[in-house]
Amino acid sequence: MxxxxxxxxxxxxxxxxxxxxxxxxxxxxxxxxxxxVGLVFSAGGAAAEAWHAGVVGALHRVTGWDARTAELILGTSAGAITGLCLRAGIPPADLNAHRRGEPVSDEGQAIIDRVVTPYSEGRNQRDWNEQGP
Structure with a gap:
């Protein structure tokens, strides 16, 4: 091709x-x-989490299928965070928008405010380790 x-x-x-x-x-x-339907999300840090959000957002936009309805969701590392967000109830479109820095629905924001991940904390909240061991 x-x-x-x-x-x-x-x-x-x-x-x-x-x-x-x-x-x-x-x-x-x-x-x-x-x-x-079962979903399996990979590891891969913040890039993988953004990829997962884009995929579930596109699936919802194109087919109307909501990834929150999957019977089984598995993930490793960043994939586990994506699975957690879906099981917590964050709509796929909001998960995608949040990762892109775009506005989300009130429903999605209420859940996002309760879900804290290593990728959402920000570097300044970990300044206790900036000096190294």
Missing amino acids: DSTEPDQLDGVTDAEIVDEAAAAGPSGGDPGSRVS
Whole structure:
């Protein structure tokens, strides 16, 4: 595949795949089926946490699916923080907006104010260790 082409799988773009999945709905199009969704978030520091927020925000925006409804959420390090934020009830759009420094809903802000992570504390709150060991 030429690097200038959009992401494609067998000639189908990512956007077409997402559109088809969204049209099929959560049951995959079969009225009698039930889909269980589990999320696994990786480690990777603040960059990974921002990536996770972007992914769950985009999933919500494009498909309408709310990552807070996943039956199982697992994560390591930054991924655990993302999982905690979702399970605490922060809406996906607010999680994404917060990581981008944009305004969030009143509902999201009320939860964010109660959730403190190593990435939200700021460097000055850890000045007790600036001198080193």
